[in-house]
Amino acid sequence: MRLTAITAAAVLATGAAFADTVAPGDVQFGEYGEVATSLSGMDGDADAGRVIFSSRSKGNCAACHAVAQLPDVAFQGEVGPELTWTGEARTAEELRGIVSNAKMTFPDTVMPAFYKTTGFTRPGDGYTGKAATGELSPILSAQEIEDVVAFLLTLQES
Template sequence: MKILGTAAGVAALLASVAVAEIIEPTNVSFEDGAIATSLTGTPGDPAEGRDIVGNKKKGNCVACHQVSDLAEIPFHGEIGPMLDGAGDRWSEAELRGIVANAKVMFEDSMMPSFYKTEGFIRPGNAYTGEAADDTFGPILTAQQIEDVVAYLATLKD
């Protein structure tokens, strides 16, 4: 009976833990280009972030950036800064802001806004080459942003 009561208590505790709500792209709060608060309340997964950074159908960061840790992926770009040492150059909040919308911190940046849904002149549907439809959303989800931030934070000099 004691085990059953303990199990019920654990279940009640888990059920009472507040599930953090996802901050929608239109509600993101920037301070000097940084986003201090997690977009999901869930820690990012560096392994997932690594996949997103290197995957040409997801984040496609390697189209513009070089990353030594992703040497197995061909054709890194040279438009953006090298991402080696990103975890030393910027805080987690700054990395989150840069990935979500680099133009807030770096006004003249050519980097796409990965977590934005408004204010575009001619939005496209992610990397499909087609025009946006009524399901238009950000390029990356809030959790994908957190995953990329977690990965970039591991890139130390």
């Protein structure tokens, strides 16, 4: 009986965390593109964020951004700004907005929106007629956005 009560409590706690998740279409951006509150309702995990940032199959952030604190990540990019001191230069709210949808802060950026499901230009219709229809899944989940933000905040000089 005790194990059942513990399991039920864990399920309820997990459900409460998901209940606080902000859907991609409900993200509230501030005047300068910042997002004031956690998208998942939970703190990010910097170690998980490092993996997402570095992973070619997930965030793939290192394809465009160089980070001195990641000497083990090969072929870091030069398309976007170097992020070595990002944790000193940006707040969590600014980073959350930029990672979610950088165009809300930098309208002319080529950085993809990692937490967006609608409003995409779909050139496949003009070329092949095979563009996806309807909403797409976001590239990163709400918690993965929080994890990447937590990692970026660790990028400081010392």
